[in-house]
Amino acid sequence: MLKGLGEERLLRCFKDLSPDEREALLRQIGSIDLSLPAAFREYRDGRNGRGEAQTVPRDISPIRVMRLSEIGEKMKFFRERGLREARTGKLAAVLLAGGSGTRLGAEGPKGAFDIGETRHVYIFQRIFENLNDACAEIGRPVRLFVMTSESNHEETVRFIREHGFFGYPEDLVSFFTQDMAPALDEDGHIMLESAGRIATSPNGNGGWFVSLENAGLVDLCGREGITWLNVFAVDNVLQRICDPVFYGAVLESGLPAGAKVVRKTSPDERVGVICLDGGRASVVEYYELSDAMRDQKLGDGSYAYYYGVTLNYLFRISDLRAVAGKDMPIHFAHKKIPCYDDATGKTLKPDSPNGWKAEYFIFDILRSLDGCLPFEVLREREFAPVKNASGPDSVETARELLRRNGVEV
Ligand code: UTP
Numbered sequence: 001m002l003k004g005l006g007e008e009r010l011l012r013c014f015k016d017l018s019p020d021e022r023e024a025l026l027r028q029i030g031s032i033d034l035s036l037p038a039a040f041r042e043y044r045d046g047r048n049g050r051g052e053a054q055t056v057p058r059d060i061s062p063i064r065v066m067r068l069s070e071i072g073e074k075m076k077f078f079r080e081r082g083l084r085e086a087r088t089g090k091l092a093a094v095l096l097a098g099g100s101g102t103r104l105g106a107e108g109p110k111g112a113f114d115i116g117e118t119r120h121v122y123i124f125q126r127i128f129e130n131l132n133d134a135c136a137e138i139g140r141p142v143r144l145f146v147m148t149s150e151s152n153h154e155e156t157v158r159f160i161r162e163h164g165f166f167g168y169p170e171d172l173v174s175f176f177t178q179d180m181a182p183a184l185d186e187d188g189h190i191m192l193e194s195a196g197r198i199a200t201s202p203n204g205n206g207g208w209f210v211s212l213e214n215a216g217l218v219d220l221c222g223r224e225g226i227t228w229l230n231v232f233a234v235d236n237v238l239q240r241i242c243d244p245v246f247y248g249a250v251l252e253s254g255l256p257a258g259a260k261v262v263r264k265t266s267p268d269e270r271v272g273v274i275c276l277d278g279g280r281a282s283v284v285e286y287y288e289l290s291d292a293m294r295d296q297k298l299g300d301g302s303y304a305y306y307y308g309v310t311l312n313y314l315f316r317i318s319d320l321r322a323v324a325g326k327d328m329p330i331h332f333a334h335k336k337i338p339c340y341d342d343a344t345g346k347t348l349k350p351d352s353p354n355g356w357k358a359e360y361f362i363f364d365i366l367r368s369l370d371g372c373l374p375f376e377v378l379r380e381r382e383f384a385p386v387k388n389a390s391g392p393d394s395v396e397t398a399r400e401l402l403r404r405n406g407v408e409v
Contacts, residue, residue, distance in 0.1 A: 013195035021196035062304040065374040082248030098149035109152040126237040128166035134242040149202035176215035192340035206360025209324035233311035238384035255371040256319035261307035262379040271308035281372035283363035323368035
């Protein structure tokens with residue numbers, strides 16, 4: 001099979017491996033997506049993983065965003081609607097914590113990172129505190145599904161257990177693991193990390209629903225009457241999770257999804273903005289926006305592409321079941337990938353990018369759904385992502401925002 005795919009070099013050290021190592025390598029080969037090299041070749045030749053031409057920007061146009069002023073007027077109504085539904089147990093939360101956190105550069109899971117200065121403030125702790133606030137408002141705890149990756153699963157579970165789930169009811173927290181994708185070399189062939197192990201990385205945050213389903217947790221939702229999921233990133237330490245106002249607004253819209261968005265700080269801010277692509281809700285990356293689009297204004301004088309996604313979404317499960325995992329584009333990123341060095345037989349840590357990582361992005365799900373409500377939130381109140389060790393979206397900026405919101409750090 002490997003020969004047919006042109007990937008037989010994966011077995012080049014096979015004869016030198018112990019029986020256990022051989023078995024582990026064969027198991028790993030059986031578990032990874034072997035169609036990636038072909039998808040990469042199409043990508044490199046100008047077509048995406050579905051064989052379509054990679055013409056960016058796509059058919060992009062502005063989307064109507066529900067702004068703070070409108071939300072303010074209907075706040076009470078939205079909150080009551082959201083609370084009424086959440087109180088019947090229809091809403092659960094999904095924490096995406098499978099990322100590698102390379103920009104932060106800390107050892108271990110990003111959620112275990114301590115952003116405190118005068119006391120311990122772990123990122124996971126902030127998530128549980130925020131969730132607890134929501135549960136107090138709703139009047140009942142909600143289920144939390146935590147996505148990890150093969151690389152950080154054990155440490156994540158151990159860390160959260162050691163901290164007593166930060167006071168959250170343990171029986172309501174379920175962990176599930178996302179899939180890993182093989183890394184590809186410059187020629188698009190699958191790389192070895194060591195003689196008996198393929199180099200892999202988490203396959204992006206877009207595979208979360210398929211992994212949730214494979215773990216039997218979508219069925220669990222069905223059994224428990226959970227019909228909506230609030231999916232969010234691990235690193236925004238200010239976000240409101242299971243926010244009844246957001247939930248109520250999305251329910252009221254009749255749409256199958258909602259996205260919390262923030263106004264950009266300037267037209268140049270490097271953030272993906274919500275838009276329509278071919279008439280369907282989508283996200284356009286900052287580097288895909290032409291200068292003209294970046295500066296384009298609407299009739300009321302506001303910028304047409306000015307609302308950045310915060311990675312906090314609401315999804316109706318019945319709609320996801322129909323579309324998730326189908327036709328998701330694969331994004332390839334050029335990265336430094338530790339790899340097996342044939343000359344020395346050791347793992348080499350490169351100083352510059354030497355291969356490609358493949359990822360699915362969560363926002364690509366939006367395009368398959370019949371609409372999404374972009375819902376503005378106040379940046380200073382709800383958006384403090386910890387992406388970098390210093391500079392913008394860093395530990396320092398997050399601390400400052402937490403302090404301004406009355407959280408001791
Ligand atoms: P990022 O895009 O910030 O990626 O993830 P990252 O891997 O955490 O960090 P860098 O890019 O290496 O510095 C946004 C959210 O998606 C999750 C992350 O944990 C974070 O909550 N994610 C990302 C996954 O769960 N799995 C992935 O494979 C990638």
